Amino acid sequence: MFSSYRVIFQHPGTRAFSGAGFIARMTVSMMGIGIITMIAQLRDSFFMAGVTAAVYTFSAAFCAPLIARLVDRYGQSRILPKTLVISVPATAALLLCTVYDAPDWAIWLSAVFVGAIPSMPAMIRSRWTHIYKGDPRLQTAYSFESVLDEISFIIGPPLSVTLCIALFPQAGPLAAIIFLVIGTALVVCQKRTEPPVHKRDGLAKGTVLRLPAIQLLMVVLLALGVIVGTVDVLAVAFANAQGYPEGASYVLSVYAAGSCIAGFIFGAIRLPFSYTKQFVFTAAATLLTTLPLLLVTNLTGLGLTMFAVSYTHLRAHETGRNLVCRLLLEKKKKKRKQQANRNLAETKEKIQQKRTPKTEKSTETRLAQL
Numbered sequence: 001m002f003s004s005y006r007v008i009f010q011h012p013g014t015r016a017f018s019g020a021g022f023i024a025r026m027t028v029s030m031m032g033i034g035i036i037t038m039i040a041q042l043r044d045s046f047f048m049a050g051v052t053a054a055v056y057t058f059s060a061a062f063c064a065p066l067i068a069r070l071v072d073r074y075g076q077s078r079i080l081p082k083t084l085v086i087s088v089p090a091t092a093a094l095l096l097c098t099v100y101d102a103p104d105w106a107i108w109l110s111a112v113f114v115g116a117i118p119s120m121p122a123m124i125r126s127r128w129t130h131i132y133k134g135d136p137r138l139q140t141a142y143s144f145e146s147v148l149d150e151i152s153f154i155i156g157p158p159l160s161v162t163l164c165i166a167l168f169p170q171a172g173p174l175a176a177i178i179f180l181v182i183g184t185a186l187v188v189c190q191k192r193t194e195p196p197v198h199k200r201d202g203l204a205k206g207t208v209l210r211l212p213a214i215q216l217l218m219v220v221l222l223a224l225g226v227i228v229g230t231v232d233v234l235a236v237a238f239a240n241a242q243g244y245p246e247g248a249s250y251v252l253s254v255y256a257a258g259s260c261i262a263g264f265i266f267g268a269i270r271l272p273f274s275y276t277k278q279f280v281f282t283a284a285a286t287l288l289t290t291l292p293l294l295l296v297t298n299l300t301g302l303g304l305t306m307f308a309v310s311y312t313h314l315r316a317h318e319t320g321r322n323l324v325c326r327l328l329l330e331k332k333k334k335k336r337k338q339q340a341n342r343n344l345a346e347t348k349e350k351i352q353q354k355r356t357p358k359t360e361k362s363t364e365t366r367l368a369q370l
Contacts, residue, residue, distance in 0.1 A: 011193075017190040018145075025149065027177065029155070033157045035111070036236050037164040037248075039107075048104065059111065060117060063116045068122060077188045080187065090113030124145060125141075128145070129195070160175065162249065224316055232252065251299060255309070258310035282316035282319060285316075
């Protein structure tokens with residue numbers, strides 16, 4: 001099983017950018033729960049904490065595709081440092097707002113700009129794609145990155161919560177942005193494995209959101225995303241209700257551990273089913289495993305239930321990503337084929353136009369000779 005992962009590091013530079021990406025992705029696992037813990041401590045309101053975390057999450061979801069498009073057009077080394085110019089001062093503003101008891105709207109406004117951070121897991125996956133495009137090792141690399149994602153969620157939440165409680169309320173988000181700065185700087189330095197810039201052409205017109213299959217996947221992935229979005233608030237609120245606030249970090253670590261184990265197993269094996277069948281099965285399994293949450297009465301039961309949810313949830317997300325990638329590739333191939341057919345038709349038409357005058361001229365010459 002370990003040999004399946006060992007082969008992906010045969011290419012020079014893979015260990016360097018993967019390790020740097022792991023440092024950068026700690027921000028994702030620490031920032032949200034750090035904001036919730038910070039606001040809950042200072043304002044004693046889970047509503048305020050949840051809204052602030054939601055503002056940050058929605059902002060990050062909105063900004064990530066825009067940043068990714070700019071990265072494709074201009075390169076990682078050119079765009080990623082510029083995103084820090086927005087996210088770092090915004091994080092500082094958010095922390096200062098909590099220190100000086102600023103109004104709610106100021107905290108929410110700062111959270112909007114804190115979300116202007118790149119999706120570092122996507123940046124690292126694009127490097128794997130550049131190296132192993134069309135190679136079976138690419139799926140193994142993706143699964144390895146999923147394992148690292150979940151390891152960061154095993155380490156990040158308890159670290160962020162512990163910092164907020166043991167040091168000062170702003171320590172968790174502060175550590176998260178420091179990890180982002182260090183990790184981004186290390187990733188940008190890896191020039192050798194940076195993907196090339198993709199110039200826009202005629203094939204880039206239109207949007208994939210018009211595809212019915214993409215629209216259906218969006219609905220299902222949105223429902224799955226609600227689970228991820230509510231896990232942090234649920235764990236913190238439940239742990240506080242049980243009189244043991246530190247327990248939230250352990251519950252979130254168990255949740256991430258289930259995803260980590262699932263990613264490790266599914267990355268090392270090849271299932272004899274299509275991605276469509278796998279996606280339907282895992283999405284349905286995720287739905288069924290969330291129902292016992294209604295019956296949970298203690299932190300142990302919550303942790304065990306979260307473990308089961310995360311195990312199926314990760315596979316559903318991974319399969320959904322693979323389906324999206326396949327649909328995008330099929331659309332791109334179809335557009336290239338249509339473009340090639342149009343170019344061929346235009347070439348034939350030009351050749352025909354060049355031949356027609358010569359034929360007419362030769363006919364006129366013969367009539368004159370007669």
